[in-house]
Amino acid sequence: MSTVKTTPEVREGWDGAAAASPSARARKRLTSPGASIAAVVIAVLWTLPTFGLLLSSFRPEEDIKGNGWWNWFTDPELTLESYNEVLFGSTTQLSTYVVNSVVITVPSVVIPVVLALLAAYAFAWMKFPFRNTLFVAVFALQIVPIQVALIPLLQIFVDTGLNGTFWPLWIAHSVFALPLAVYLLHNFMSDIPAELVEAARVDGAGHVKIFRAIMLPLVLPAIAAFGVFQFLWVWNDLLVALTFAGSTSDVAPLTARIAELVGTRGTEWHLLSAGAFVSMLVPVIVFVTMQRFFVRGLLAGSVKG
Amino acid sequence: MDTAEKLAQMALAVALFAGVVGLILLLAGRVRRGADLAQALAFVVPALALLAVGLIYPALRTGYQSFFDRTTENFVGLANYQALFERDDLLVVLRNTLIWVLVAPVVATVIGLVYAVLVDRSRFEAFAKSLIFMPLAISLVGASIIWRFVYEYRPDQQNIEQIGLLNQILVWLGMEPQQFLLNSPLNTLLLIVILIWVQAGFAMTVLSAAIKGIPQDIVEAGRLDGLYGVKMFRYVTVPSIRPALIVVLTTISIATLKVFDIVRTMTGGQFETSIVANEFYTQSLVRGNYGLGAALAMVLFVMVIPIVIYNVRQLRKADHR
Numbered sequence: 052m053s054t055v056k057t058t059p060e061v062r063e064g065w066d067g068a069a070a071a072s073p074s075a076r077a078r079k080r081l082t083s084p085g086a087s088i089a090a091v092v093i094a095v096l097w098t099l100p101t102f103g104l105l106l107s108s109f110r111p112e113e114d115i116k117g118n119g120w121w122n123w124f125t126d127p128e129l130t131l132e133s134y135n136e137v138l139f140g141s142t143t144q145l146s147t148y149v150v151n152s153v154v155i156t157v158p159s160v161v162i163p164v165v166l167a168l169l170a171a172y173a174f175a176w177m178k179f180p181f182r183n184t185l186f187v188a189v190f191a192l193q194i195v196p197i198q199v200a201l202i203p204l205l206q207i208f209v210d211t212g213l214n215g216t217f218w219p220l221w222i223a224h225s226v227f228a229l230p231l232a233v234y235l236l237h238n239f240m241s242d243i244p245a246e247l248v249e250a251a252r253v254d255g256a257g258h259v260k261i262f263r264a265i266m267l268p269l270v271l272p273a274i275a276a277f278g279v280f281q282f283l284w285v286w287n288d289l290l291v292a293l294t295f296a297g298s299t300s301d302v303a304p305l306t307a308r309i310a311e312l313v314g315t316r317g318t319e320w321h322l323l324s325a326g327a328f329v330s331m332l333v334p335v336i337v338f339v340t341m342q343r344f345f346v347r348g349l350l351a352g353s354v355k356g
Numbered sequence: 357m358d359t360a361e362k363l364a365q366m367a368l369a370v371a372l373f374a375g376v377v378g379l380i381l382l383l384a385g386r387v388r389r390g391a392d393l394a395q396a397l398a399f400v401v402p403a404l405a406l407l408a409v410g411l412i413y414p415a416l417r418t419g420y421q422s423f424f425d426r427t428t429e430n431f432v433g434l435a436n437y438q439a440l441f442e443r444d445d446l447l448v449v450l451r452n453t454l455i456w457v458l459v460a461p462v463v464a465t466v467i468g469l470v471y472a473v474l475v476d477r478s479r480f481e482a483f484a485k486s487l488i489f490m491p492l493a494i495s496l497v498g499a500s501i502i503w504r505f506v507y508e509y510r511p512d513q514q515n516i517e518q519i520g521l522l523n524q525i526l527v528w529l530g531m532e533p534q535q536f537l538l539n540s541p542l543n544t545l546l547l548i549v550i551l552i553w554v555q556a557g558f559a560m561t562v563l564s565a566a567i568k569g570i571p572q573d574i575v576e577a578g579r580l581d582g583l584y585g586v587k588m589f590r591y592v593t594v595p596s597i598r599p600a601l602i603v604v605l606t607t608i609s610i611a612t613l614k615v616f617d618i619v620r621t622m623t624g625g626q627f628e629t630s631i632v633a634n635e636f637y638t639q640s641l642v643r644g645n646y647g648l649g650a651a652l653a654m655v656l657f658v659m660v661i662p663i664v665i666y667n668v669r670q671l672r673k674a675d676h677r
Contacts, residue, residue, distance in 0.1 A: 173399035203414035226410030287495030
């Protein structure tokens with residue numbers, strides 16, 4: 052529901068110092084030693100837990116279980132054995148679930164983006180009865196927590212015999228993404244100058260042509276921002292996955308499987324640490340490579356769920 | 357299914373979908389000019405139909421089922437809602453939800469704000485920010501495992517070393533290690549720490565952008581009046597970014613009410629740590645009590661509505677400044 056993306060300063064602000072004009076805001080040091088120390092303390096507190104688990108995931112099994120990760124500095128030994136076991140070992144087989152996560156995520160991003168593009172175009176540029184009423188209704192649907200829809204939706208999938216396949220996950224993720232996607236893409240499309248569309252109409256282009264040739268290229272940044280957000284939302288999701296796929300089934304994603312491992316093998320820290328980082332690898336790559344879109348998408352959709 | 361089969365299914369689904377959309381566009385393009393309504397319907401109906409079947413109907417059905425018993429066969433009136441305010445275990449759920457929503461948004465916002473001010477225009481700003489922001493990218497399941505390791509407890513015996521950082525710190529300080537996740541109400545607070553750890557990055561990003569949007573002349577006027585450091589923060593920075601602060605607080609509040617993954621992964625809702633969003637899952641899908649589960653979902657819905665409305669209104673204001 053958050054439309055933070057429409058606040059202009061948010062779009063520019065992420066790059067920090069780069070966004071401010073250099074003349075007016077010369078880079079300066081932190082205001083005081085106390086402030087510097089406080090900033091460093093927060094940064095360390097925020098990083099240390101991740102660092103400890105990351106280091107542990109590379110330690111031999113008996114070391115992880117025998118003593119704390121800080122002992123590594125006096126007894127440095129690294130191995131990829133935990134990753135090998137968690138990915139390909141017969142008890143965990145996470146590599147299967149990596150595939151499942153990919154298979155779940157790709158259609159769950161493509162389908163809502165395409166459907167939302169069509170609907171957003173209609174709401175922004177076509178005339179039909181109840182247009183505004185319907186748009187407000189779609190907008191308002193963002194407040195519905197997905198919990199409210201899960202059980203009856205599951206019942207529908209059971210009744211239609213789709214349960215146990217990937218379809219419930221694809222359909223559920225698509226449905227839950229639509230209100231936000233339609234709203235965001237509509238905002239972008241209605242910002243496009245009317246003269247551009249009018250000129251195309253005068254040249255004899257129909258709506259389908261205008262949609263493909265003018266709208267799609269111009270709203271690409273918005274598609275990227277929403278696409279990245281939706282990708283991460285689906286990849287990181289646990290609730291939808293547990294409801295429609297369970298945690299060990301043929302179609303369960305990585306998050307559900309790892310959450311289940313915590314319950315059943317909560318002390319096997321060599322498996323948990325490596326497993327956790329296997330699941331984080333993709334989001335972190337996306338974070339590093341697509342930071343700009345990533346931040347915009349996250350800000351835009353931060354209330355989803 | 358093996359990997360190739362799964363990937364083939366995925367490709368087939370995407371191709372099927374692309375085919376249907378292509379067909380719709382083709383047919384819509386064929387319509388002679390003037391028949392605008394048919395074209396508009398072709399564009400808008402697929403999304404609306406999916407929302408009607410997949411979201412509106414199920415939501416209404418959940419509302420209806422919340423007045424029925426565990427098997428959804430017998431009408432029980434308001435009994436499920438009554439149970440929420442009478443049964444001791446469910447009162448704990450409501451109490452915990454209240455603690456979450458009172459603590460997490462405020463602490464995450466304060467930390468995000470302080471950090472944003474501290475690193476603003478410093479030399480390492482981009483790097484310093486990405487450290488705090490990174491937790492927002494990973495799953496709450498991953499975040500939970502990271503913190504579970506921090507809270508890990510080993511029995512206090514000879515030859516057994518603590519492997520969790522927090523308990524090791526206790527040992528270094530000469531205290532006894534604690535079973536952090538078992539002791540209520542401390543365990544709830546420790547779960548909240550995880551959400552704060554994730555959401556502070558969100559708060560920092562939005563607030564940092566707002567701070568950079570403060571007009572330079574206001575800052576300079578403050579300087580002329582002799583405002584520096586904490587006073588500048590208190591009398592210039594905070595009032596100037598008030599709208600953004602409210603948006604951040606309400607946004608995190610909504611996310612807090614809906615949080616499920618942390619409780620599910622850390623304790624499964626045991627040891628008096630359950631909250632409404634987790635209890636919905638437990639009742640509906642573990643205990644098979646559909647009536648009570650539906651009532652919990654509706655309670656979640658009702659709790660979210662006022663915050664969302666307030667959030668949207670503030671957002672409008674912030675945009676039209």
